[in-house]
Amino acid sequence: MHLVPLLAPRLENESHLKDIDFSPGAIGMRREAGYEATMRALERAPWQGEFDPIEGVILHESMLDLAMAAE
Amino acid sequence: MSDMPKAKVQAAVNEFRRKANGQVVLVLQGGGALGAYQVGVYEALHEAGVEPDWIIGTSIGAINAGIIAGNEPPHRLTTLDEFWKRVERANAWPFEPAWTGFSEWSEWLTLVGGIPAFFKPNLPAFWGTHMPLGEGGAGFYSTAPLRRLWVCDADAPCAPLGAASRK
Numbered sequence: 001m002h003l004v005p006l007l008a009p010r011l012e013n014e015s016h017l018k019d020i021d022f023s024p025g026a027i028g029m030r031r032e033a034g035y036e037a038t039m040r041a042l043e044r045a046p047w048q049g050e051f052d053p054i055e056g057v058i059l060h061e062s063m064l065d066l067a068m069a070a071e
Numbered sequence: 072m073s074d075m076p077k078a079k080v081q082a083a084v085n086e087f088r089r090k091a092n093g094q095v096v097l098v099l100q101g102g103g104a105l106g107a108y109q110v111g112v113y114e115a116l117h118e119a120g121v122e123p124d125w126i127i128g129t130s131i132g133a134i135n136a137g138i139i140a141g142n143e144p145p146h147r148l149t150t151l152d153e154f155w156k157r158v159e160r161a162n163a164w165p166f167e168p169a170w171t172g173f174s175e176w177s178e179w180l181t182l183v184g185g186i187p188a189f190f191k192p193n194l195p196a197f198w199g200t201h202m203p204l205g206e207g208g209a210g211f212y213s214t215a216p217l218r219r220l221w222v223c224d225a226d227a228p229c230a231p232l233g234a235a236s237r238k
Binding site (some may be wrong): 019022030031038039042071 | 080083086093101102104105107108109111112113114115116123155158159177178182186
C-alpha cells in the first residue's frame with residue numbers, strides 16, 4: 001500500500017480558532033494549498049518504481065508539505 | 072493543469088490500477104474549516120481525471136466524502152463548491168484589520184452563533200453536564216442544519232444537495 005499524506009499548511013495569522021475560520025480568504029487559501037500539494041504529488045507519482053514486495057505500507061512524505069504543515 | 076499532461080497522469084494511475092490490482096483511496100480527516108484543503112485535493116484529482124475508488128472520512132472529511140460519493144463525477148466539484156459557499160462566513164467588517172484579536176471577530180461570532188447552513192449552538196448543553204440530554208443531544212453544537220442540504224421524500228431515496236438543486 002502506497003500512502004501519500006497531504007497536509008494542510010499553516011496560514012499566516014492563524015490561531016487556535018483556525019478550525020472555525022470560515023472566512024472566504026482562509027477557505028480559498030487552504031483550497032489552493034490542497035490543489036497545489038496534490039498536483040505536486042501527482043507529478044512526482046511516487047508510487048511508480050521498484051519496491052520490496054515484503055513492504056506492507058510505503059509512506060511517501062513530501063518534505064515541503066511537512067515543513068509547511070499546520071499543527 | 073499547465074505543465075502536466077492529463078493523459079500522462081491518467082496513464083500512470085491506470086497502470087497502477089491494472090498492474091498492482093490497485094485502488095485509489097481518498098482518506099479525509101476532520102478539522103472543521105481546514106476541510107477546505109480537501110476540496111483542493113479533490114479538485115486536482117478530478118482535473119487529472121483520477122476519481123477515487125473509495126472515500127473514507129471523519130467529521131468535515133465525512134461531509135466532503137459524502138458530497139463526493141453522493142454525486143456523479145461531473146457534479147462533484149460544483150456540489151463541493153456549493154457547500155463551501157454556504158458555510159462561508161463573510162468578515163463582519165468590509166476590511167480585514169491586520170492586528171490580532173480583532174481579526175478573530177468572525178471566529179467568535181461562529182462560536183456564539185454557529186454557521187447557519189452547518190451547525191448551531193445546542194443551548195441546553197450549555198447549562199452544564201447535569202442536564203439529562205441523552206447521547207444524541209449532549210453536544211455543545213448541533214449539526215441539524217446540515218440536514219437541509221439533503222432532500223428526502225417518501226417515494227425517493229434522499230438526494231444530496233447537488234442532485235437536489237439540479238431537479
